[in-house]
Amino acid sequence: MVTEIKNSLYYFSRYTVKTVLTFWGIYIGFITLFFVLSVTTDGTIEFTGVNTLPVTIFMVIFGIMFFKDVFPYNIKLGISRTPFSIAVLIFSVILTTVMTGIAQLFLVFVNWITEKFNIDNFAFVGLNTQFANFTDHNTLIYEYLVNLTLFLLALLIAVILFRLGFKYGMIVLIILPLSLFIRSVASTFVDWLSYLAILHNNYHPGFFLIPIIGTSLLFWFVVRNASIVDQISHKG
Amino acid sequence: MKISATDLNKIYKKEQALNHLSLTLEGNKIIGLLGKNGAGKTTLMRLIAGHFQPTSGQLEINGQSPFNHYSITRDVCLIQENYNFYEKFTIDDILKISAVFYPNWNASEAEELVTLFKLKRKRKISALSKGMLSAVGIIVGLASHSPITIFDEPYIGLDASYRSTFYDLLLQSYQEDPRLIILSTHLIDEVSKLFEEVAILHDGKLLLHEKAEDLAENHCIVSGPVKEVDKAIEGKQVLHQSTLLGQKTAILYDQEIDGNYDSLTFSKASIQELFVYLTKEEVVKHGDRN
Numbered sequence: 001m002v003t004e005i006k007n008s009l010y011y012f013s014r015y016t017v018k019t020v021l022t023f024w025g026i027y028i029g030f031i032t033l034f035f036v037l038s039v040t041t042d043g044t045i046e047f048t049g050v051n052t053l054p055v056t057i058f059m060v061i062f063g064i065m066f067f068k069d070v071f072p073y074n075i076k077l078g079i080s081r082t083p084f085s086i087a088v089l090i091f092s093v094i095l096t097t098v099m100t101g102i103a104q105l106f107l108v109f110v111n112w113i114t115e116k117f118n119i120d121n122f123a124f125v126g127l128n129t130q131f132a133n134f135t136d137h138n139t140l141i142y143e144y145l146v147n148l149t150l151f152l153l154a155l156l157i158a159v160i161l162f163r164l165g166f167k168y169g170m171i172v173l174i175i176l177p178l179s180l181f182i183r184s185v186a187s188t189f190v191d192w193l194s195y196l197a198i199l200h201n202n203y204h205p206g207f208f209l210i211p212i213i214g215t216s217l218l219f220w221f222v223v224r225n226a227s228i229v230d231q232i233s234h235k236g
Numbered sequence: 237m238k239i240s241a242t243d244l245n246k247i248y249k250k251e252q253a254l255n256h257l258s259l260t261l262e263g264n265k266i267i268g269l270l271g272k273n274g275a276g277k278t279t280l281m282r283l284i285a286g287h288f289q290p291t292s293g294q295l296e297i298n299g300q301s302p303f304n305h306y307s308i309t310r311d312v313c314l315i316q317e318n319y320n321f322y323e324k325f326t327i328d329d330i331l332k333i334s335a336v337f338y339p340n341w342n343a344s345e346a347e348e349l350v351t352l353f354k355l356k357r358k359r360k361i362s363a364l365s366k367g368m369l370s371a372v373g374i375i376v377g378l379a380s381h382s383p384i385t386i387f388d389e390p391y392i393g394l395d396a397s398y399r400s401t402f403y404d405l406l407l408q409s410y411q412e413d414p415r416l417i418i419l420s421t422h423l424i425d426e427v428s429k430l431f432e433e434v435a436i437l438h439d440g441k442l443l444l445h446e447k448a449e450d451l452a453e454n455h456c457i458v459s460g461p462v463k464e465v466d467k468a469i470e471g472k473q474v475l476h477q478s479t480l481l482g483q484k485t486a487i488l489y490d491q492e493i494d495g496n497y498d499s500l501t502f503s504k505a506s507i508q509e510l511f512v513y514l515t516k517e518e519v520v521k522h523g524d525r526n
Contacts, residue, residue: 004306010336014329015322073322075287077337078309224304227288235319 001083008079008087009094015070016062016095023058024102031110031124038122052143055103059096059147063154068162072228072235085220088155096148104140138205142198145208149196152215159222165231237298237311237383237416238262239284244293246279246440253279255440256293264414266406266430268421268448268507271437272515277420278316280437281386284418285314297384310339313382315373317389323362327355327372340381340413349375349405353398366393374402378409386418403427424508434507438515448507455510458493459485460500468493468500476513487513 067088074084110124161169180186194200195207229235239261246254254276261267271277282288283295286302286309295301302308321330327350335341350357353371361369370391377385387406391399407430410417421427428434431448444451455475458465465484469477472493477486487505505513 001306007337011333014325014333018324069322069324072319076285076314076320077333078286078306078312080286080304080306080309082304083306225289229288 001080001086004079004083005087005090007077008074008084009091011074011077012070012087012091015066016091019062020095020098027054028106031106035110035113035119035122039117039119041121052103055099056147056150059099059151060154062095063151064158067155067158068230068233071159071162071223071226072230075228081224081226082220085216085223088219089152089216092148092151092155096144096151100140100144100147103143139198141205145205145212149208149211149215152212152219156215156219156222159219159226161232162230163222163226169231237264239384239416240294240296241280241283242294242296244280244283244295245291246276246283247291253440254283254290254293257437257440257442259435259442259445261416261418261433261435264416265432266410266417266419268424268427268431268434269418269437270420270424270434270511271443275437275515276440277437278388279440281314281316281388281418281420284384284386285309285312287314310337311383312386313338313377313380313384314386314388315377315390317392318369320369320373320376321361324360326358326360327364328357330361330372330376331357334376334380338380338382340383342379342381346375346379349379352401367395367398368393370394371398374405378405381409381413381415384416384418386420388420389422390419391423399423399426403430406430424511425506428507431507436511436514443514451507451510452504454490455505456488456491456493457485457503457505458488458500459483459503460497464497464499468495468497475510 071084075081079087107124113119114122114124157173160172163169164172180189194202195204196211197203239259241257241259244254244257244259245252253274257276257280259280269277269281283290284297284302286304289303297308297312300308302312325333331343331346331350334346335343349371353368353375355368355371355375359368361372364372370393373390374387377387377390391402394402403426406417406419419427419430428448433446434448434451435445436443446454458468460483462479462482462484465477465486469486469488472488472491475487475489477484479485487510493500493502
């Protein structure tokens with residue numbers, strides 16, 4: 001099983017590196033452009049950038065694309081489904097660490113530049129600067145947990161659609177949003193969410209383990225006997 | 237390696253791809269898996285590679301199901317007509333990944349084949365022509381040296397010259413490293429000399445599984461006047477018969493003609509001709525190999 005997990009992780013890395021580099025290339029280029037504009041226009045343009053959101057959006061979109069692009073080919077290369085699922089979980093942790101880490105480094109670097117050169121009209125903020133004044137909890141851990149949870153949720157949505165097809169997949173996926181129209185369900189859901197909201201009194205980072213473990217188990221449950229034929233595109 | 241299918245069924249929604257198929261493929265040999273479109277060949281090959289589970293029945297490789305068993309599937313390399321590789325990868329990516337995943341991968345052989353097929357390693361899979369894509373599949377299939385190597389119509393888009401090269405390479409590879417190679421193709425005449433065994437599927441069932449040599453020897457084409465042919469083939473196992481301008485042609489399998497028939501001509505058919513006769517709908521429906 002160890003060989004299978006190692007091989008899968010190697011495949012994932014080859015699949016991911018270019019995409020991650022492209023994302024950061026575009027993002028850093030974009031921020032640099034605004035940074036240069038702010039400096040050269042000498043105060044006539046004020047720019048406030050948010051570092052966290054693009055990474056979170058990337059994690060969701062990448063999670064949706066990732067499964068259909070790697071699962072069939074890994075199985076074709078002989079990998080069994082349970083080691084594949086374990087490799088996906090390990091990869092999720094590594095990817096989240098890398099993406100959150102780069103985001104923080106970039107934030108620190110940009111803020112260091114602005115301070116060093118006394119640039120007043122360029123502000124670049126992350127979750128830590130937004131929430132740090134309102135909570136005692138570590139905002140970096142929070143950002144990490146949000147990214148990991150959303151990536152796993154996106155993977156789960158992708159695997160359900162892959163396995164069940166668009167029609168039946170959407171029926172399954174729409175159950176939760178539709179059930180929120182029932183007042184008692186919506187109330188319970190909001191209560192549960194409060195345990196994951198950093199500014200709420202109920203919050204504790206440990207509560208993130210529940211959705212993380214839950215989505216991971218559901219992912220494995222759907223994948224463990226899955227055919228490699230994509231029920232949406234019928235490719236495979 | 238021994239592949240053993242027992243009462244194997246595969247149903248896709250309402251379509252039955254394999255219908256109570258029982259078949260055993262064993263030993264190091266090149267086996268031709270033949271059948272018309274929709275006969276169930278690809279489904280059988282994909283079940284062997286563990287792509288999905290059978291609906292019912294058993295499929296075992298060395299006594300174990302290939303589905304979710306790495307000890308089996310690491311030794312299987314299936315090269316299909318398409319969707320073998322993630323299209324945003326380059327040829328270089330594919331070769332590096334294959335080197336990691338296939339335990340018997342021969343990197344120098346892969347390198348030689350890339351040169352032979354004039355491929356550029358930095359080109360993306362999505363940018364390759366059909367012929368080039370087939371060449372990449374052939375390279376991976378051959379260089380994998382998997383104990384079970386399966387080619388399912390691997391040469392779509394390849395010209396006759398490269399196809400001939402592929403047959404030579406396949407034979408050479410087999411001679412250097414004997415293993416179980418299953419080749420599914422519609423270009424039977426081109427490859428029939430490579431086959432040691434032939435299995436023909438029809439409507440998800442096994443129609444015939446013979447040694448290629450026996451198949452070539454144990455059949456007979458009888459032609460001549462209708463009455464004479466009818467008399468000669470009476471009560472025999474007839475694969476196919478047709479009449480034109482008072483002359484009748486019948487193909488017998490594993491049967492001998494008794495008596496003297498001076499007016500009749502006896503000859504042999506190629507495997508491709510036999511395949512056509514065997515799988516023609518009217519033969520199966522009405523003749524059922526009599």
